[in-house]
Amino acid sequence: MTPEPFSPTDTDEPLTAPPPGCPAHGIGPGGLRRLYGPGTEDLRPVYEKLRAEHGPVAPALLHDDLPIWVVLGHSENMQMVRTASHYSRDLRLWTPLRQGMVKPENPLMPHLAWQPICSHTEGDEHLRLRGAVTGAMSTIDHRGIRRYINRATQHLVNKFCEEGRADLVGQFAEYLPMAVMCEILGMPEEYNDQIVQAARDMLKGSETAIASNAYIMDVLMRLTVRRRAAPQDDFTSHLINHPARLTDDEVGQHLRVVLIAAYEATANLLANVLRVVLTDPRFRAQLNGGQMTVPEAVEQSLWDEPPFSTILGYFAKQDTELGGQHIRKGDGLLFGIAPGNVDPRVRPDLTANMQGNRSHLAFGGGSHECPGQDIGRAIADVGVDALLTRLPDVELACDEDELQWRSSISNQHLVALPVEFAPKPQQDVMERLTISPVPPQRSNDWQIGTAQTHLPPQQPAAAEPTGAMPAAPPVATPEPVRRPNVFRRLLRWWSGD
Numbered sequence: 001m002t003p004e005p006f007s008p009t010d011t012d013e014p015l016t017a018p019p020p021g022c023p024a025h026g027i028g029p030g031g032l033r034r035l036y037g038p039g040t041e042d043l044r045p046v047y048e049k050l051r052a053e054h055g056p057v058a059p060a061l062l063h064d065d066l067p068i069w070v071v072l073g074h075s076e077n078m079q080m081v082r083t084a085s086h087y088s089r090d091l092r093l094w095t096p097l098r099q100g101m102v103k104p105e106n107p108l109m110p111h112l113a114w115q116p117i118c119s120h121t122e123g124d125e126h127l128r129l130r131g132a133v134t135g136a137m138s139t140i141d142h143r144g145i146r147r148y149i150n151r152a153t154q155h156l157v158n159k160f161c162e163e164g165r166a167d168l169v170g171q172f173a174e175y176l177p178m179a180v181m182c183e184i185l186g187m188p189e190e191y192n193d194q195i196v197q198a199a200r201d202m203l204k205g206s207e208t209a210i211a212s213n214a215y216i217m218d219v220l221m222r223l224t225v226r227r228r229a230a231p232q233d234d235f236t237s238h239l240i241n242h243p244a245r246l247t248d249d250e251v252g253q254h255l256r257v258v259l260i261a262a263y264e265a266t267a268n269l270l271a272n273v274l275r276v277v278l279t280d281p282r283f284r285a286q287l288n289g290g291q292m293t294v295p296e297a298v299e300q301s302l303w304d305e306p307p308f309s310t311i312l313g314y315f316a317k318q319d320t321e322l323g324g325q326h327i328r329k330g331d332g333l334l335f336g337i338a339p340g341n342v343d344p345r346v347r348p349d350l351t352a353n354m355q356g357n358r359s360h361l362a363f364g365g366g367s368h369e370c371p372g373q374d375i376g377r378a379i380a381d382v383g384v385d386a387l388l389t390r391l392p393d394v395e396l397a398c399d400e401d402e403l404q405w406r407s408s409i410s411n412q413h414l415v416a417l418p419v420e421f422a423p424k425p426q427q428d429v430m431e432r433l434t435i436s437p438v439p440p441q442r443s444n445d446w447q448i449g450t451a452q453t454h455l456p457p458q459q460p461a462a463a464e465p466t467g468a469m470p471a472a473p474p475v476a477t478p479e480p481v482r483r484p485n486v487f488r489r490l491l492r493w494w495s496g497d
Contacts, residue, residue: 029061032060033049033058033061035062035068035070043407047070056324057069057327059325062409063106066106066332068313069333070333070334070336072336073345077337077340080322081364081368082366084366084367086317089314089315091114093316095332096332107207108409109210116129116249116250118130118133129244133254136242140235149386151429152383153386153387157386157390161390165419166418167416168418169271172387173270173271176379176383180266184235184375185234185235186236190223199260216256220252221252261370261372264307264308264411265376266380268413269307269380271413272414273294273301276297276300278394279396294388302363305338312334313333313334314332314333337361337364338412391424396417
């Protein structure tokens with residue numbers, strides 16, 4: 001791709017080029033803005049500058065000054081992901097790759113390298129591979145997974161509940177999704193600090209990203225060999241035994257995509273939702289007689305801080321036009337999730353509540369829409385609600401403006417979320433929730449339930465043992481009588497009994 005040179009000032013005056021090798025102000029060859037390097041740690045201002053200069057589709061540069069189009073508009077992103085006749089995710093179409101411009105040591109190589117996976121194919125091959133993944137997904141016991149999320153949350157909280165302080169990113173959000181995904185894939189024995197850190201590292205685009213990717217693949221290929229020889233009732237076994245007859249290499253590569261995409265997306269989602277819960281008055285206070293529930297906080301976060309900022313990438317199968325720009329055959333395009341979610345044509349007021357609106361770009365769209373989004377939502381919903389039930393008095397232990405993020409082209413990751421609370425005793429992770437005909441009202445500190453429905457509040461976490469902070473007493477004002485047997489059935493269904 002060779003976009004036409006442009007003037008950032010929208011004039012015909014020649015550009016003053018920075019010295020060779022200098023990333024001055026993020027401007028690279030041809031006057032194109034770089035999406036990396038000093039000065040571009042937070043790419044949101046860069047995206048807004050690109051939007052102001054070029055509109056909904058803008059030219060920019062990736063690592064090693066590889067040219068790319070950044071799709072910034074909401075409708076343009078949806079048009080791209082839904083128009084399979086014009087845009088493909090097959091990296092082999094990309095002109096810079098065909099011309100040998102992509103170096104093997106490029107830190108984005110784990111994202112850029114073509115793999116035999118459904119997200120890099122189209123047509124019949126895409127249907128075959130995607131069908132195997134969605135088929136294996138359909139075998140997941142969602143009620144059982146919600147129970148496991150609850151138990152895993154209790155286990156993680158037990159590690160810090162007696163301290164009265166914790167970092168909910170480094171001690172919770174970065175661990176819960178990996179524990180759940182290792183269980184789903186059928187390798188709970190592989191869940192440890194090393195696999196968590198490897199997953200984190202390979203997504204940073206660091207110098208050790210390629211080595212971390214190799215470690216992850218070794219774990220997954222060993223799992224593939226074990227399940228090929230001795231299938232069990234887990235995602236990996238069902239993927240192997242699907243009628244699509246995936247090869248070991250195809251199985252391993254799809255396990256990598258499922259593991260890493262689900263882990264990173266959900267780790268970021270958990271951290272972002274917890275930050276909203278701790279800082280957003282819409283969650284902690286009633287709004288117009290209603291309340292913001294955990295699921296509503298999740299959807300708001302998917303709009304404001306999507307787990308993935310962008311996705312690499314889509315590639316033009318023919319000359320076409322998008323957002324007023326001429327896109328040449330072989331050009332690469334960046335799926336702009338974060339900039340698309342704040343497109344002023346869709347969200348003129350970014351402070352407006354997006355309650356009930358799921359048209360965000362967080363899970364993609366078209367034939368490559370994320371097939372595991374319900375698992376991600378479940379981890380965030382159950383995990384956050386269970387943690388708040390255990391620690392109802394949790395508070396942010398620093399000023400909100402002291403929070404820091406680590407940014408890359410693919411996401412913006414909250415570095416730490418320090419909190420404090422009254423020390424709590426550990427709990428038996430297998431303890432079941434006590435069934436009560438009328439649920440106790442939560443304290444006003446946390447608005448987790450919903451006032452707009454008659455469903456019981458989400459309470460997947462185990463009941464507090466003796467010595468823990470007691471729940472607030474039931475409301476004294478009269479309320480409609482509920483049939484105990486109906487309530488018990490609803491609560492048992494929610495808890496997975």
